[in-house]
Amino acid sequence: MKVLVTGASGQLAHAIRQTWSGHDLVLPEEAVLDLSQQAAIQAVVSKTRPDVVVNCGAFTQVDRCESEADLAHLINATAVGWLAEACEAQQAMLIQISTDYVFDGTGTRPYREDDPTNPVSVYGRTKLEGERQAARCSRHLIARTSWLYDAWGKNFLNTMLAAAAQGRALRVVDDQRGAPTTCRALARQLKVATEQGWQGLVHTTCAGETTWHGFAKAIFEAKGIAADLHPCTTADYPTPAQRPAYSVLDGTRRRSLGSDLMSHWHEALLEVLKEGTTDEHR
Ligand SMILES: NC(=O)c1ccc[n+]([C@@H]2O[C@H](COP(=O)([O-])OP(=O)(O)OC[C@H]3O[C@@H](n4cnc5c(N)ncnc54)[C@H](OP(=O)(O)O)[C@@H]3O)[C@@H](O)[C@H]2O)c1
Structure with missing residues (x-):
C-alpha cells in the first residue's frame, strides 16, 4: 500500500518509519506538507495518490494550546477536515490519531469508545x-491513544532521564492515572489495523495503568538509577491546561477486532529501554 504520513518530524511518524516494512511510505517534511495550508494538503495528497493517510501531525503542546487556541484549532481540527476531503477525493483511507484528553477524567473505570466526551483543555477540545x-472521510479509523513516548523524541521518558542525569530533584504528579504507550507499539498496531481494514473509533493504548510518578519510578528502577524522585499532586504543580485525573481507555473493542498487539505498559517500557534511548544513540 502507498501510505502518506503527516507530521514527519514527530515521534509517532518516526516509529511508523521504523515499523511499517513492506509498504511504500511517503513522509513529506513540514515545509512540503504544512497542515496549516489547505492548498499544500490538496497538492500533496493528489500528487501522492495514497491508499492510506496517517495523520501524525498535530499541535501537541498541551499547555501552549491554551494561549494559542486558534493555531491549535487550525492544526488539530480544521486541517483534519481538509485531509478528510482530500482523502475522499482519492478514495483513500484516513487514519486520525486522537487522545485520552477528549475525556474529563471524572470516570472511575476505563473509558469506552461510546462514553460521553467532555474535554477540559483547548488541546482536548480541538482533538475532539x-x-x-x-x-x-468515508473510510476512516480514529485511534485514541495516551501518554505517548519512545526511545526517540521529546517525551516524558527522555525528559526524566535527562533530569536525573543532571542530578535534579524530581517532583512528579501522582494523582493522574493513565496508560503510558510506546510509539512503536501503536505504530505496529496501526499497521495491522490498516492491513486488516479496521474502521471507526478504537481505543489503542498499552494495557494496564499507572500515574506519572509510577511511570517515572518504573523508568528509574528499570535503569538502576537512584533518582531523587518525589510524588506530588496536580495542585502542587499548576499548569496552564487542566488534565484529566483519570484517562485510562478500555481496549475491549480493539481486542474484539483481533490481532491485539498492545502489550502491558511496563513490558513495553522494558522493550524500549533494552534498545537504548535517544541520548544513548548519540
Ligand atoms: N504525545 C502524546 O502523549 C500523545 C497522546 C495522545 C495522542 N497523541 C496524538 O498522537 C499524534 C502523534 O503525536 P506525537 O506524540 O508523535 O507528537 P509530536 O512528536 O509532537 O509530533 C507531531 C508533529 O506534528 C508536527 N506539526 C505541527 N504543526 C504542523 C504543521 N502545521 N504541519 C505539519 N506538521 C506539523 C510537529 O512539528 P513541530 O514539532 O515542528 O511543531 C511534530 O513533529 C498526535 O495526533 C497527537 O495529538 C499524542
Whole structure:
C-alpha cells in the first residue's frame, strides 16, 4: 500500500518509519506538507495518490494550546477536515490519531469508545473536533491513544532521564492515572489495523495503568538509577491546561477486532529501554 504520513518530524511518524516494512511510505517534511495550508494538503495528497493517510501531525503542546487556541484549532481540527476531503477525493483511507484528553477524567473505570466526551483543555477540545472532521472521510479509523513516548523524541521518558542525569530533584504528579504507550507499539498496531481494514473509533493504548510518578519510578528502577524522585499532586504543580485525573481507555473493542498487539505498559517500557534511548544513540 502507498501510505502518506503527516507530521514527519514527530515521534509517532518516526516509529511508523521504523515499523511499517513492506509498504511504500511517503513522509513529506513540514515545509512540503504544512497542515496549516489547505492548498499544500490538496497538492500533496493528489500528487501522492495514497491508499492510506496517517495523520501524525498535530499541535501537541498541551499547555501552549491554551494561549494559542486558534493555531491549535487550525492544526488539530480544521486541517483534519481538509485531509478528510482530500482523502475522499482519492478514495483513500484516513487514519486520525486522537487522545485520552477528549475525556474529563471524572470516570472511575476505563473509558469506552461510546462514553460521553467532555474535554477540559483547548488541546482536548480541538482533538475532539479533529475526530469529527476525520469521520467526514468515508473510510476512516480514529485511534485514541495516551501518554505517548519512545526511545526517540521529546517525551516524558527522555525528559526524566535527562533530569536525573543532571542530578535534579524530581517532583512528579501522582494523582493522574493513565496508560503510558510506546510509539512503536501503536505504530505496529496501526499497521495491522490498516492491513486488516479496521474502521471507526478504537481505543489503542498499552494495557494496564499507572500515574506519572509510577511511570517515572518504573523508568528509574528499570535503569538502576537512584533518582531523587518525589510524588506530588496536580495542585502542587499548576499548569496552564487542566488534565484529566483519570484517562485510562478500555481496549475491549480493539481486542474484539483481533490481532491485539498492545502489550502491558511496563513490558513495553522494558522493550524500549533494552534498545537504548535517544541520548544513548548519540
Ligand atoms: N504525545 C502524546 O502523549 C500523545 C497522546 C495522545 C495522542 N497523541 C496524538 O498522537 C499524534 C502523534 O503525536 P506525537 O506524540 O508523535 O507528537 P509530536 O512528536 O509532537 O509530533 C507531531 C508533529 O506534528 C508536527 N506539526 C505541527 N504543526 C504542523 C504543521 N502545521 N504541519 C505539519 N506538521 C506539523 C510537529 O512539528 P513541530 O514539532 O515542528 O511543531 C511534530 O513533529 C498526535 O495526533 C497527537 O495529538 C499524542
